[in-house]
Amino acid sequence: MVAALVVLAPLVWFWWSSLVPSNASVMDMGYQDSGGAASVVHEHGRSRDDGGRTVSVADLTGPVDGSPDVDVTLTVDRGDVVLADGRTVPGYTVNGVSPGPTIEAQVGDLVQVTLVNRSVVDGATLHWHGVDVPNAEDGVAGVTQDAVPEGGRHVYRFVVPDAGTYWYHSHQVSHAQVRGGLFGALVVRPADPAGSDVDVVAAAHTYGATPTVNGDPGGLRVPADPGTTARVRVVNTGSGVLRVWVPGADYRVLAVDGREVHEPDAVHDRTVVVAGGGRADVEVAVPDDGSAVRVRLGSLSVLVGGDDATDGADPRERLDLLSYGTPADVGFDPRAADRSFTYAIGRRPGFVDGLPGLQWTINGHTYPDVPMFVVREGDVVAMTIRNSSGQPHPMHLHGHHLLVLSRDGLRSTGSPWWVDSLEVENGQTYQVAFVADNPGVWMDHCHNLPHAQQGLIAHVAYTGVVEPFRLGGETGNEPE
Numbered sequence: 001m002v003a004a005l006v007v008l009a010p011l012v013w014f015w016w017s018s019l020v021p022s023n024a025s026v027m028d029m030g031y032q033d034s035g036g037a038a039s040v041v042h043e044h045g046r047s048r049d050d051g052g053r054t055v056s057v058a059d060l061t062g063p064v065d066g067s068p069d070v071d072v073t074l075t076v077d078r079g080d081v082v083l084a085d086g087r088t089v090p091g092y093t094v095n096g097v098s099p100g101p102t103i104e105a106q107v108g109d110l111v112q113v114t115l116v117n118r119s120v121v122d123g124a125t126l127h128w129h130g131v132d133v134p135n136a137e138d139g140v141a142g143v144t145q146d147a148v149p150e151g152g153r154h155v156y157r158f159v160v161p162d163a164g165t166y167w168y169h170s171h172q173v174s175h176a177q178v179r180g181g182l183f184g185a186l187v188v189r190p191a192d193p194a195g196s197d198v199d200v201v202a203a204a205h206t207y208g209a210t211p212t213v214n215g216d217p218g219g220l221r222v223p224a225d226p227g228t229t230a231r232v233r234v235v236n237t238g239s240g241v242l243r244v245w246v247p248g249a250d251y252r253v254l255a256v257d258g259r260e261v262h263e264p265d266a267v268h269d270r271t272v273v274v275a276g277g278g279r280a281d282v283e284v285a286v287p288d289d290g291s292a293v294r295v296r297l298g299s300l301s302v303l304v305g306g307d308d309a310t311d312g313a314d315p316r317e318r319l320d321l322l323s324y325g326t327p328a329d330v331g332f333d334p335r336a337a338d339r340s341f342t343y344a345i346g347r348r349p350g351f352v353d354g355l356p357g358l359q360w361t362i363n364g365h366t367y368p369d370v371p372m373f374v375v376r377e378g379d380v381v382a383m384t385i386r387n388s389s390g391q392p393h394p395m396h397l398h399g400h401h402l403l404v405l406s407r408d409g410l411r412s413t414g415s416p417w418w419v420d421s422l423e424v425e426n427g428q429t430y431q432v433a434f435v436a437d438n439p440g441v442w443m444d445h446c447h448n449l450p451h452a453q454q455g456l457i458a459h460v461a462y463t464g465v466v467e468p469f470r471l472g473g474e475t476g477n478e479p480e
């Protein structure tokens with residue numbers, strides 16, 4: 001009896017202490033980490049060194065006035081997705097299809113999107129993955145808004161500050177809704193229209209067990225004249241990496257995660273690895289002889305030009321973005337960090353929300369006892385992302401782009417490598433830095449969405465920002 005109690009009592013305590021409150025604020029979760037800047041303490045949104053001035057997440061909106069340059073209504077439904085070959089897969093649609101319509105804008109445009117939730121019972125939101133929007137437009141249920149209930153609507157308004165390839169997806173019950181098809185692409189064109197002759201989006205997504213490009217299990221065919229160039233905007237909407245290569249021809253990587261590569265040189269017989277949630281814009285030349293050039297997206301292909309194209313196996317050798325392109329000004333000094341954080345991902349047996357299992361840990365803690373990385377507007381922030389968890393993780397910080405400084409001590413010598421979705425393999429350590437220039441409360445999580453649902457989530461919060469939204473409770477907010 002005593003022996004049984006000795007064994008059971010700690011287990012019961014671990015179980016009980018792991019329960020996640022059914023109605024909670026992310027601000028009350030875990031513990032505050034000030035990154036070595038001892039002067040700032042963030043207490044429920046109030047900070048001592050900002051003179052107690054506060055602003056609510058809900059007030060950190062895009063422009064309230066002005067007529068939009070791009071005005072789109074996206075109606076979301078729960079229902080069958082019809083793939084291009086006629087097969088149907090249960091999931092989610094946007095304006096009746098998946099992927100949803102591609103939103104096209106020009107840099108500096110005011111974009112207005114009205115989300116109408118027609119039949120998604122769990123509620124839905126739209127997150128603008130990679131677009132550094134004002135916090136209240138970020139579309140995270142329970143953090144930047146309430147989930148839009150069935151029958152409800154929500155208007156997003158934001159200026160698109162940077163040209164590039166982005167995507168939108170639900171951030172409510174996202175592990176199910178994104179996998180089920182509630183997403184689409186967002187392309188922001190530069191002010192200077194000069195570029196490749198042909199410009200296409202290629203969104204790789206697996207519905208059920210069926211890999212597709214733009215919803216087509218047969219891949220994508222793009223007509224193009226011989227001798228022209230094409231920009232293929234690869235979007236990896238999945239949880240794992242997407243391997244991209246061009247058999248038998250050179251290519252260039254023009255952009256990564258919506259940021260141009262500086263002076264990208266020709267890549268030959270190498271694979272570019274795109275993280276879950278990440279993007280790579282690949283430029284290829286259409287052959288003069290009337291054949292096509294093939295861009296492989298894993299098991300599928302994008303054929304640009306004629307009907308016939310060379311094929312070839314995955315080169316295995318990777319393009320290392322640490323040394324690709326040439327250096328350029330990054331606009332800040334990453335060595336002069338005001339705060340330095342560690343985001344160390346591990347794994348150990350334990351309980352999360354009453355369920356036993358092998359749990360993800362962040363700096364040794366399991367969800368919801370995870371760090372809140374506290375920053376102040378204007379800070380230069382350094383972060384060490386380390387992974388010893390046994391699995392790779394595509395790490396995604398909302399609202400900011402991270403500059404990659406080094407991997408396993410190997411410093412970046414190529415183009416500035418900006419990311420919003422960084423694949424961190426088991427055993428790797430990345431040093432990254434960013435400028436805290438977008439006040440709010442931002443998710444900083446694994447974009448392998450089932451991992452996020454299992455608790456691989458932290459947040460970056462600015463001093464002086466108050467969080468009015470809550471997880472759970474009557475709102476049903478459940479961002480993962």
Ligand SMILES: [Cu+2]
Binds near residue numbers: 446447451452456
């Ligand atoms: Cu992960």
